[in-house]
Amino acid sequence: MSTYAQKKGFGATLWDFLTTVDHKKIAILYLIAGGFFFLVGGLEAVFIRIQLAVPNNDFVSAGLFNEIITMHGTTMIFLAAMPLVFAFMNAVMPLQIGARDVAFPFVNALGFWLFFFGGIFLNLSWFLGGAPDAGWTSYASLALHSKGHGVDFYVLGLQISGIGTLIGGINFLVTIINMRAPGMTYMRMPLFTWTTFVTSALILFAFPPLTVGLVLMMFDRLFGANFFDATMGGNTIIWEHLFWIFGHPEVYILILPAFGIFSEIFPIFSRKRLFGYSSMVFATVLIGFLGFMVWAHHMFTTGLGPVANAIFAVATMAIGVPTGIKIFNWLLTMWGGSVKFTTPMHWAMAFIPSFLAGGVTGVMLASAAADYQYHDTYFVVAHFHYVIVGGVVFAVFAGTHLYWPKMFGTMLNEVLGKITFWLFFIGFHLTFFIQHFLGLWGMPRRVFTYLPGQGFDTANMVSSIGAAFMGLGVIVMLYNIIITSVKNVKVGNDPWGDGRTLEWAIPSPPPFYNFKQLPLVRGLDAYWLEKMDGKKGMTPAEPLGDIHMPNSSFLPFMMALGLFIAAFGAMYHVNDKAWALPVLIIGLLVTFGSMFLRSVRDDHGFHIHKEDLIDEDDKGVKA
Amino acid sequence: MKRLAKWRLISLFSILALVLSGCGEPYLSTLKPAGEVADTQYDLMKLSTLIMVGVIVIVAIIFVLILVRFKRRDDRIPKQVEGSHKLEIIWTAVPILLLLILAVPTVAATFKLADVSPMDKKNSKALVINVRSHLYWWDFEYPGQKIVTSQDLVVPTNEKVYFNLKSTDVKHSFWIPAVGGKLDTNTENVNKFWLEFDDKRSNEAGNVFYGKCAELCGPSHALMDFKVKAISRDKFDAWVTAMQNVKEPQKAQSAVAAQGQELFNQSCIGCHAVTPSNKMPETARLAPNLSDFGNRTRVAGVLDHNKDELKNWIRNPETYKPGNMMTGKYPEMSEEQLDALADYLMGLKVQ
Amino acid sequence: MANQQLNSGNPRVDIEYRRKKNAEEMRYQLVSFALMIFLTLIAFAAVAIKGFTAWFTIPFIILLAVVQVIFQLYYFMHMSHKGHEAPSLFLYSGVLVGAITILAFTTIIWW
Amino acid sequence: MHADEKFTYETWPAAPEKATLESKNKFLGFWFFLGGETVLFASLFATYLALKDKVPSTTHHLAKDLFELPLTFVATMLLLTSSLTSVYAMYHMKNFAFKKMMVWLGLTALLGAGFLGLEVYEFSHYVHEGHTFTSSAFGSAFYALVGFHGGHVAFGLLWCLTLMFRNSKRGLDLYNAPKFYVFSLYWHFIDVVWVFIFTVVYLMGMVG
Numbered sequence A: 001m002s003t004y005a006q007k008k009g010f011g012a013t014l015w016d017f018l019t020t021v022d023h024k025k026i027a028i029l030y031l032i033a034g035g036f037f038f039l040v041g042g043l044e045a046v047f048i049r050i051q052l053a054v055p056n057n058d059f060v061s062a063g064l065f066n067e068i069i070t071m072h073g074t075t076m077i078f079l080a081a082m083p084l085v086f087a088f089m090n091a092v093m094p095l096q097i098g099a100r101d102v103a104f105p106f107v108n109a110l111g112f113w114l115f116f117f118g119g120i121f122l123n124l125s126w127f128l129g130g131a132p133d134a135g136w137t138s139y140a141s142l143a144l145h146s147k148g149h150g151v152d153f154y155v156l157g158l159q160i161s162g163i164g165t166l167i168g169g170i171n172f173l174v175t176i177i178n179m180r181a182p183g184m185t186y187m188r189m190p191l192f193t194w195t196t197f198v199t200s201a202l203i204l205f206a207f208p209p210l211t212v213g214l215v216l217m218m219f220d221r222l223f224g225a226n227f228f229d230a231t232m233g234g235n236t237i238i239w240e241h242l243f244w245i246f247g248h249p250e251v252y253i254l255i256l257p258a259f260g261i262f263s264e265i266f267p268i269f270s271r272k273r274l275f276g277y278s279s280m281v282f283a284t285v286l287i288g289f290l291g292f293m294v295w296a297h298h299m300f301t302t303g304l305g306p307v308a309n310a311i312f313a314v315a316t317m318a319i320g321v322p323t324g325i326k327i328f329n330w331l332l333t334m335w336g337g338s339v340k341f342t343t344p345m346h347w348a349m350a351f352i353p354s355f356l357a358g359g360v361t362g363v364m365l366a367s368a369a370a371d372y373q374y375h376d377t378y379f380v381v382a383h384f385h386y387v388i389v390g391g392v393v394f395a396v397f398a399g400t401h402l403y404w405p406k407m408f409g410t411m412l413n414e415v416l417g418k419i420t421f422w423l424f425f426i427g428f429h430l431t432f433f434i435q436h437f438l439g440l441w442g443m444p445r446r447v448f449t450y451l452p453g454q455g456f457d458t459a460n461m462v463s464s465i466g467a468a469f470m471g472l473g474v475i476v477m478l479y480n481i482i483i484t485s486v487k488n489v490k491v492g493n494d495p496w497g498d499g500r501t502l503e504w505a506i507p508s509p510p511p512f513y514n515f516k517q518l519p520l521v522r523g524l525d526a527y528w529l530e531k532m533d534g535k536k537g538m539t540p541a542e543p544l545g546d547i548h549m550p551n552s553s554f555l556p557f558m559m560a561l562g563l564f565i566a567a568f569g570a571m572y573h574v575n576d577k578a579w580a581l582p583v584l585i586i587g588l589l590v591t592f593g594s595m596f597l598r599s600v601r602d603d604h605g606f607h608i609h610k611e612d613l614i615d616e617d618d619k620g621v622k623a
Numbered sequence B: 001m002k003r004l005a006k007w008r009l010i011s012l013f014s015i016l017a018l019v020l021s022g023c024g025e026p027y028l029s030t031l032k033p034a035g036e037v038a039d040t041q042y043d044l045m046k047l048s049t050l051i052m053v054g055v056i057v058i059v060a061i062i063f064v065l066i067l068v069r070f071k072r073r074d075d076r077i078p079k080q081v082e083g084s085h086k087l088e089i090i091w092t093a094v095p096i097l098l099l100l101i102l103a104v105p106t107v108a109a110t111f112k113l114a115d116v117s118p119m120d121k122k123n124s125k126a127l128v129i130n131v132r133s134h135l136y137w138w139d140f141e142y143p144g145q146k147i148v149t150s151q152d153l154v155v156p157t158n159e160k161v162y163f164n165l166k167s168t169d170v171k172h173s174f175w176i177p178a179v180g181g182k183l184d185t186n187t188e189n190v191n192k193f194w195l196e197f198d199d200k201r202s203n204e205a206g207n208v209f210y211g212k213c214a215e216l217c218g219p220s221h222a223l224m225d226f227k228v229k230a231i232s233r234d235k236f237d238a239w240v241t242a243m244q245n246v247k248e249p250q251k252a253q254s255a256v257a258a259q260g261q262e263l264f265n266q267s268c269i270g271c272h273a274v275t276p277s278n279k280m281p282e283t284a285r286l287a288p289n290l291s292d293f294g295n296r297t298r299v300a301g302v303l304d305h306n307k308d309e310l311k312n313w314i315r316n317p318e319t320y321k322p323g324n325m326m327t328g329k330y331p332e333m334s335e336e337q338l339d340a341l342a343d344y345l346m347g348l349k350v351q
Numbered sequence C: 001m002a003n004q005q006l007n008s009g010n011p012r013v014d015i016e017y018r019r020k021k022n023a024e025e026m027r028y029q030l031v032s033f034a035l036m037i038f039l040t041l042i043a044f045a046a047v048a049i050k051g052f053t054a055w056f057t058i059p060f061i062i063l064l065a066v067v068q069v070i071f072q073l074y075y076f077m078h079m080s081h082k083g084h085e086a087p088s089l090f091l092y093s094g095v096l097v098g099a100i101t102i103l104a105f106t107t108i109i110w111w
Numbered sequence D: 001m002h003a004d005e006k007f008t009y010e011t012w013p014a015a016p017e018k019a020t021l022e023s024k025n026k027f028l029g030f031w032f033f034l035g036g037e038t039v040l041f042a043s044l045f046a047t048y049l050a051l052k053d054k055v056p057s058t059t060h061h062l063a064k065d066l067f068e069l070p071l072t073f074v075a076t077m078l079l080l081t082s083s084l085t086s087v088y089a090m091y092h093m094k095n096f097a098f099k100k101m102m103v104w105l106g107l108t109a110l111l112g113a114g115f116l117g118l119e120v121y122e123f124s125h126y127v128h129e130g131h132t133f134t135s136s137a138f139g140s141a142f143y144a145l146v147g148f149h150g151g152h153v154a155f156g157l158l159w160c161l162t163l164m165f166r167n168s169k170r171g172l173d174l175y176n177a178p179k180f181y182v183f184s185l186y187w188h189f190i191d192v193v194w195v196f197i198f199t200v201v202y203l204m205g206m207v208g
Ligand code: HEA
Pocket: A137, A251, A252, A254, A255, A297, A298, A316, A317, A319, A320, A321, A323, A324, A325, A327, A355, A356, A358, A359, A360, A361, A362, A363, A365, A366, A367, A371, A374, A375, A376, A380, A383, A384, A387, A388, A391, A392, B052, B055, B059, B094, B095, B096, B098, B099
């Protein structure tokens, strides 16, 4: 089995990616698809800012604007940010715990394809009669009122991609529990692995309420049910609760992996172990736990009554404490360290004040009585872009630069990286800082335009200019990716020189079986410990032997494709299209048929034989 | 790092300048509170901002020290520190204290703003207004006074005004930024709260506050504005009496207007009432009540209040408020007819 | 019954021992099944016999359901065995999240 | 131990469902899935409770007019017993008694099918009375919750039959033992959910 190193044609490479179950290739798929959707969502953001740059603008119409903001929010959260963090989880986490693969390689691939087809389905709405237009929160009364199929695309698309995320989460959980290398105890796991773990647990418990909410919405819109129809006894508040029981943990699903990435960067570039490791772990778990108790802070103005509002206000504020623990631990990690300002470190440093600003406005929002003023204004828009862009997007950029060599074997250009950083950083603050004031001055969010003479004009213009800077930054980064890929200068296993965790102990990119021999982990920052002892690599924990690997499979693609097809049938059956029912059935047959095939066909995988491993020219593959 | 420092300085100054120059417009900004509710909320904002600035300052100091002191200068490996219990206790305890300082007034204010007990009392003198939100206009019913008006809310100053909020179609949210708020109008229940309009500060704001719909409700969500006329109790009472006295639709003043009235009775009266008396059930109130239209501040909430804009509106409402419920519900009007309608409508003044 | 911990070196003896263990366990299963049926009967009876107030019946039958489910989980689904630490952690987390959801829906959606 | 190894009565491990890394993963992953399912059903229960007896007019049926004890009781007995039969199947699986395991699995499927039949009968009865999925919010919530459970039973049935059919010729090994085990977990979980359904929906519905 040494064919994997051969050069392949385009068709073969494509087939390889369509059928792969290798976590590193799936990571690349997530990175490409998530990156693509980030560009789409970013383009939508730019359209929003153009429309709002001046009062009474008619760059886009009112209805189209609502479609754009809905798709911007939905795309960014579900199709850009989450897949991008999934990319790093897939690329790095198994390496960090010294595993040869994830627990369920097949399910991993299935998760990706479900997400991908869900995202494509959602975005096809642009070409098939209009995108969803009820906001990314899709509150029930408006969503039921919305004409056309936009909201149906939302419901079905998110359902499909949501299932993908859910099984991805289960996969990571089992991987971390069962697949750790010898000596890798829980309290020796790198923090990114820990945040992956907690995030996956959040996914496991947060996505089912969303699934139920989407199912109910689908029944109401497509099959005549009355869950949210007040005239039939229904209740729209049910949707609000289900959405936010999911929605609030969702924001921690996004931010925790970001915290994880930064927790890797600070020690690497400060050459110092993470300060307060165990309290960092504790804080991560606590944030995850508290994340389920606070969802109603998005519903302070719904009219839940003062008792509920007061309880949820106080619970929300409590989350500031573990988050603060993290902030100070990061600062103290750098304190006394030897800090090198590489591109990833730029993003990490900028993250601290940016996220801090977003976090403290979050605590301001948590003050229920005051939130009656902030809610649904640009103050909230400013808050969540500060935490999401200043936290998650910064982390994605940081992670891209940090792990690019590990994923592709070549470095991104540092100068261009810093240019991207400064453009994006300046643009980011220019865009969103002023929005706090817009909100306080009385500008509601989700308005397609505003009248002159309300004092909103200048601030909106400033905000739009900022967005242009961000756009430039992104373009520089794309350029960076292209030129460095063309040059393709190969790097060794530890290109930053200060890698601490296991992933830096193996070649970049790693061989498809990751570790020729599983490494023996002797403590936190396993690779760093070995380096400090003067060793080149890890001590193996097992003799060289056959390695068991899973087979590639086309079935994940087919299963997801089936649901994608079925969704069209489900959606158009309300229009009494004759073909709708057959399409629905065919789609489901494809999915269930593939599942059936999967379950009746034994798949024991294959073995790489010891001899082949020895044959490998020994380029540091040792452990 | 010089560049960074300089940039920070500039941004600091621009922020300061912003803060000093802009608290927004007095009729619209939450930073220019004009009543007890907004005051309470503004106090909470100030308190929380103060705490947050404190937190930011502490972090910023540490951050800057790191920037200047711990830059990599040589190849040494720093000491690998595990952590510090003392520090950990400090940065757990201090935030908890800060949050308590914020939590107590928050809870108190939350209960205070939700206290609507006077409106449920029997024989209570409290002024109650039923707000009904529609796509994309506001209906205001005064059940005690038995009158209905739309778009322009009229309230007395210096007393608590109680609101019952409900929506007739999709969810909206009722918000008067300078006076306080907001509360959603749901489709399945009545939400209640109160506001108070301060007389002195209402005067400073020109006695008219801007109100907004704060929940995405469709294409014209951005245009679902309303106005609030805050006047003294005496003037308010006079207005109520005047409204109550309009038992029959007002007679047109001129020949042209009379023609307009006739047109109106043919095409419009099915939806628009021109008497303020509260006879129709709320679900039958399909369009803004126009009895006092001549005194409105805006046409349809967003257009300037003059004949031209009024004609524009009737000519083609869709261009001004996409998705509104009036478009296409009445025959097309010629220029003359529009003039007549405009004359008639502009003459509809109760005082 | 954790992984392959039973090796005395003599497979025959191990097998005997394991069979006995399994048979014994099966007896417990039967007992817990009988109890479950019994609890179900009481629950149905409590409702069939009109006479109790709802304030008594509802908490009572919910309690019976909880007890019965604990039997299912711990005996039928072997959660009492070793090696179920992670499953119980995650199951109970799910129960917690679910309970909060149900609590919220029965208290703050009242209209 | 490899998944495709052949076993005898003597060499069969004590915990065949967790003897290989793959099966350990499967075991754990499935439990986590059940943790997620718990939240899923909790959300449906919550929705049902919020919408219970919420109907547009007084002519609509309420919970206490609809449900009947005997039918629910029989259905409950069927499903509870099927839980026991699947325990028996696992007992024989651990003892490497393939034939017996298949018999008990068959019984389990039979009981499950009986349960489903009763549910179909029950639903069609309600529909005739005018209590449908679209007649009121209460109707929607009722069919969503109970129907979701019924869907789970139906899926379990198919799963069980597929497993039996696929493995009928080849006996037990470490590749399919965990599959049987995981199926039995699933089946018990369905039963757990039903315990709450008959309590919360039917019994509490009749109490009022
Ligand atoms: C990554 C995403 C992310 C993150 C991490 C957060 C973090 C927080 N959020 Fe945010 N939030 C969103 C994404 C996020 N949010 C989104 C998307 C929305 C809008 C959704 C929509 O309506 O469309 C939203 C909306 C939102 C609201 C609703 C506003 C409204 O609609 O009216 C509230 C209200 O309480 C809130 C609060 C908080 C709080 C308290 C935190 C806390 O976790 C923050 C904690 C961090 C700190 C506090 C800073 C560090 C701490 C210290 C240095 C210690 C000392 C600090 C103190 C003593 C204060 N958020």
